[in-house]
Every structure is written in C-alpha cells, then in structure tokens.
Amino acid sequence: MTRDRLNRLLISFLCAGSSALLLSFTHVRAENWWFSLFALAPFLWRAVEAGRAQAAICGFLLAISYGIVALPVETASSLTVQPSHFLCLSALFALYALVVNWVGRRVGFNAIFIAALWLPLEFVLSRYAGFGSISSFSTSDSSLVSRGASLFGLLMISFVVLVVNSLILMVVRYAVQAVLSGSTLFRENDTDVCLYHRETLLERPCYYFPDRRAPPVFMRIPVPRTVGSKQ
Amino acid sequence: MRPLSTLSILVALFFALSMTANIHAVQRVYDNEDFHVDVDSANDLHVTYFSDTKMRLASHFNGPFGAFTASPADTDSVAWICNWTEPFYPHPDTSADSSDTMLYFCDWVHVGVEFEQQVKNYLKKKAIYWTFNGGKVGTDLAGPGFKVTPPVSGSGDPWTYYIINSTSEPLTVSRLQFRISSSVEPLNGMIYPVPGFGELHNNFTLNPNDSVPFVFPDPYEKKGSARYFLMAQGLVMQGVDSTGHFVQQHEHIIEWGLPALTNWGLIILLALLILSAVIVIRNRRKGVARA
Numbered sequence: 001m002t003r004d005r006l007n008r009l010l011i012s013f014l015c016a017g018s019s020a021l022l023l024s025f026t027h028v029r030a031e032n033w034w035f036s037l038f039a040l041a042p043f044l045w046r047a048v049e050a051g052r053a054q055a056a057i058c059g060f061l062l063a064i065s066y067g068i069v070a071l072p073v074e075t076a077s078s079l080t081v082q083p084s085h086f087l088c089l090s091a092l093f094a095l096y097a098l099v100v101n102w103v104g105r106r107v108g109f110n111a112i113f114i115a116a117l118w119l120p121l122e123f124v125l126s127r128y129a130g131f132g133s134i135s136s137f138s139t140s141d142s143s144l145v146s147r148g149a150s151l152f153g154l155l156m157i158s159f160v161v162l163v164v165n166s167l168i169l170m171v172v173r174y175a176v177q178a179v180l181s182g183s184t185l186f187r188e189n190d191t192d193v194c195l196y197h198r199e200t201l202l203e204r205p206c207y208y209f210p211d212r213r214a215p216p217v218f219m220r221i222p223v224p225r226t227v228g229s230k231q
Numbered sequence: 232m233r234p235l236s237t238l239s240i241l242v243a244l245f246f247a248l249s250m251t252a253n254i255h256a257v258q259r260v261y262d263n264e265d266f267h268v269d270v271d272s273a274n275d276l277h278v279t280y281f282s283d284t285k286m287r288l289a290s291h292f293n294g295p296f297g298a299f300t301a302s303p304a305d306t307d308s309v310a311w312i313c314n315w316t317e318p319f320y321p322h323p324d325t326s327a328d329s330s331d332t333m334l335y336f337c338d339w340v341h342v343g344v345e346f347e348q349q350v351k352n353y354l355k356k357k358a359i360y361w362t363f364n365g366g367k368v369g370t371d372l373a374g375p376g377f378k379v380t381p382p383v384s385g386s387g388d389p390w391t392y393y394i395i396n397s398t399s400e401p402l403t404v405s406r407l408q409f410r411i412s413s414s415v416e417p418l419n420g421m422i423y424p425v426p427g428f429g430e431l432h433n434n435f436t437l438n439p440n441d442s443v444p445f446v447f448p449d450p451y452e453k454k455g456s457a458r459y460f461l462m463a464q465g466l467v468m469q470g471v472d473s474t475g476h477f478v479q480q481h482e483h484i485i486e487w488g489l490p491a492l493t494n495w496g497l498i499i500l501l502a503l504l505i506l507s508a509v510i511v512i513r514n515r516r517k518g519v520a521r522a
Contacts (some may be wrong), residue, residue, distance in 0.1 A: 107511045108511075110507055110511065112503050112504060112506075112507040113504075116500065116503075116504055119492075119500075123491060151493065151496075152492070152496035153492035154491055154492075155496065156492065156493075156496040156500065159500065
C-alpha cells in the first residue's frame with residue numbers, strides 16, 4: 001500500500017469514526033439528541049469530496065464503527081445474526097456513500113438531495129435491520145420534535161437532521177475556503193493553467209497594505225507541452 | 232443549492248411545525264412531571280396538574296383513567312385538578328370480615344408512558360406517583376417497576392413485560408394479572424380476577440432487583456401507528472407485618488410505531504425535492520448560457 005493510499009484511508013477512517021462517535025453520543029442519553037445535528041457532517045464531507053472507492057470505504061467504516069455501538073446487546077451477542085447485520089449495514093452505508101458521491105459529482109453538493117437519499121437507508125435500518133432510527137432522537141418528551149414526528153413522520157425528523165448536517169458542512173466548507181485557502185486553479189486555454197489567488201480573510205490583516213495599487217495576483221503557470229502536442 | 236435558500240426553507244418548515252404542533256398535541260399523551268398528589272382525610276386522591284396545554288390534560292385523563300374527572304382549578308389558570316373518589320376496597324384475602332379490613336385504595340397515578348422504540352429498547356416511565364395507606368408517598372418510584380422490551384426486528388416477536396422489584400425489601404405479589412388491549416377500557420373497580428385479563432399469578436415472592444417476565448405475543452401486526460394498552464394489576468405486600476397493602480393498577484399507553492412518513496410529510500418532502508430539482512436545472516441552464 002502506497003503512502004498516499006494509506007493517508008486517504010486514514011482520512012476516511014477519521015471521518016467515519018468521528019461520525020460514529022458523535023452518533024453514539026446521541027444514544028447515550030436522550031438529552032444528547034443535538035449531537036445528531038452535526039454528527040454525520042464528517043462522513044458526508046468525505047463521501048462527497050473523495051473518490052468513489054474512498055466514499056464506499058468511508059461508508060463501510062462508518063457502518064462497522066457505528067454498528068458495534070448501536071447494535072442491541074442481544075443481537076450483537078448472537079453469532080448467527082451479527083455477521084448478517086454487519087454485512088447489511090455495511091452494504092447500505094457504502095451504497096449511500098456511493099450514491100451521495102455520484103449525486104455530488106452530477107449536481108454539486110445539495111443538502112435536500114443528500115437528506116432525501118438518506119430516508120430509504122433510515123427506513124431499512126429502523127424497520128428491518130434492528131438498529132432503530134439513527135438520526136431521529138427520542139420521541140418520548142413533549143418537545144416540538146416529537147410532535148413533528150407524529151405529524152410528519154419520523155423520517156421527516158431524520159430529513160431535517162440530515163439537512164442541518166449538510167448545511168453545517170456547507171458553512172464550514174465556505175468558511176475554510178474564505179478564511180484559509182482562496183487559491184483556485186483554472187484552465188485558461190488549451191495550454192495554460194492559471195492559478196488565481198483570491199485574497200482570504202486571514203490574509204487581509206496580515207498582508208494587505210492600504211496604499212497598495214496593483215492588479216489582482218494572477219500567476220500564469222505554463223503547462224509542460226507533451227511530445228506531439230500542437231503549438 | 233445556496234445555504235440561504237435552504238435555510239429559509241427550514242425556517243418556514245419550523246414555523247409550520249410550530250403552528251401545527253399544538254393542534255396535534257391533543258391526540259397524544261405526553262410525559263409531564265409538573266403535577267403533585269394529595270390525599271385528603273376521606274382518602275380522596277387529588278392530582279393537581281400544571282400544564283401549559285389544557286387539552287393535553289383533558290385528553291389524557293378522560294381516556295385511560297375513566298374514574299378521573301379533570302376540571303380547571305381556575306378559569307385563567309393552567310392548574311387543573313383531577314379528583315378520584317373511590318377510596319375503599321375490601322381485602323380480597325379476608326373477604327369474610329371485609330368490614331373490618333377495609334383497605335385504603337392506593338393507586339399508581341401514572342401519567343404518560345410511551346415507547347422510545349426508535350432510540351432505546353425500553354419503556355420509559357415518568358411521573359409515577361403513588362400513595363401508601365392513604366398517605367402521600369411522593370414522586371420517587373419505590374414500588375415494583377415495569378419494563379417492556381419491544382421486538383427487535385419488527386413484527387413477529389413477542390413482547391416481554393417485566394415486573395421488577397426495585398425496592399430493597401422482598402415483596403409478596405398476589406393476584407397479579409396482565410392484559411394487553413388495543414382499546415382503552417377503564418377499570419370498573421378492582422375485581423379478582425378481571426375478565427379478559429391473562430392468567431392469574433398468585434402469591435409469589437419477588438426479591439429486590441428480581442424480575443418476572445410475562446411474554447405476550449406481538450400485537451403489532453404490522454399496523455403502522457396502532458396504539459396498544461398494557462395493564463397490570465395486583466396486590467403487592469411490603470413486609471410481613473404491614474397492615475396495609477397497596478394495589479397497583481396502571482395502564483401503559485403505548486404508541487407503538489410513530490408513522491414513518493405521513494401524508495403531510497410526504498407532500499413537504501416532494502415539494503422540497505421538486506424545488507431543489509428546479510433550482511439545479513435553472514443553475515445548469517444559466518451555466519450553459521454563460522459558456
């Protein structure tokens with residue numbers, strides 16, 4: 001295994017593991033329901049940003065790590081049931097990550113689509129896999145959430161939770177792009193790739209001079225011509 | 232999709248939920264610990280309930296507790312008073328001289344129990360108030376507790392209904408009966424055995440932290456949002472020399488299976504999906520036009 005592949009696997013593991021850890025917090029106590037509002041954000045980030053293989057691996061890792069925590073004791077202790085549950089869970093999560101990845105490539109990061117795609121997964125998990133609802137939390141109190149669940153259905157709670165997860169992810173991505181890294185590469189023509197460096201919020205107080213007069217930073221990077229390419 | 236447009240949709244959804252939630256609250260039973268119990272000299276049980284939703288209380292007590300009458304303490308107040316006047320019952324084991332051994336009727340006043348089946352596989356109890364020998368005991372559950380394990384994988388599995396001694400002393404349990412029903416049927420007094428109930432479990436000792444399971448066949452029958460009622464009643468004697476017994480009789484209201492997706496939920500979901508699809512297509516066309 002190359003070092004690059006190992007690094008990618010490690011990032012997938014970290015994203016899936018942190019999501020599973022946050023999801024497990026929601027199960028410890030009913031009062032911790034708000035963890036689920038951002039628990040799946042790392043997993044979604046990896047599922048959208050990474051390649052297909054890494055997205056599927058991330059889903060697989062999330063299924064394994066979450067399943068260990070969330071499986072009911074009587075189910076987990078059964079040697080015959082356990083492998084089939086893990087297999088179904090892994091396949092479902094990997095499939096979800098793949099579909100999210102595909103949708104992300106086709107239409108961009110869309111919170112509504114990502115949340116809607118979650119619903120069949122949630123339905124299967126709660127009805128057939130014995131895991132219970134992952135993102136819809138306790139419905140035993142008189143809160144607005146439980147009333148909403150009885151009015152619109154449990155899946156709509158999950159839907160809202162996933163939308164909030166996606167929105168948080170979008171905000172974080174935007175913040176990271178605006179504050180830390182503003183450089184983007186784009187192709188100007190067939191031969192040249194340009195690096196456009198946009199000023200970031202972090203750079204502004206550090207490098208910006210009030211009397212500066214200059215065109216925007218624009219660097220031209222000549223692309224090495226390959227043999228046989230047109231002049 | 233832009234974050235702001237999604238956020239505005241969410242805000243609209245939140246307001247729609249807020250407006251409709253109060254209407255829907257009438258149909259459901261919720262846990263609420265904002266009430267207290269008093270027993271007067273005539274052994275009448277008075278439950279004062281503080282709730283921000285009067286309809287919730289009315290729907291609650293008029294259902295399973297048929298003997299209760301709920302009335303507002305004050306027209307402008309949120310406090311409601313529920314009176315239950317049914318203080319004495321003859322001792323079933325000493326019916327010969329029942330006139331001398333009239334029992335104080337001590338009842339579990341049980342408000343709001345429902346499954347947390349989506350998250351935790353146990354029945355959550357809240358706000359169980361009970362009295363002993365006509366005196367106020369308090370809010371701590373020191374009597375036998377109950378636990379229900381719903382089926383793990385949907386329909387077809389039996390439910391297990393436990394009676395658990397959560398006290399520190401052995402309890403003698405007699406005339407214990409369980410019942411499961413899909414309709415609310417208020418008890419018309421304590422009758423032993425109650426017609427329609429399950430097998431009568433008589434005179435056994437339940438040590439501290441011990442539990443006795445009673446298994447019911449799964450009543451779920453793949454009904455999406457059916458409500459079922461579990462009831463247990465019986466006599467529990469605490470201590471050999473105790474002159475009094477307390478009768479426990481409470482009804483669990485189980486809303487098994489909140490709907491996965493209601494019509495309203497489906498409509499909102501479809502509307503959001505169509506809206507998102509339209510936005511995506513428009514953005515794509517704009518991109519193509521710019522190119």
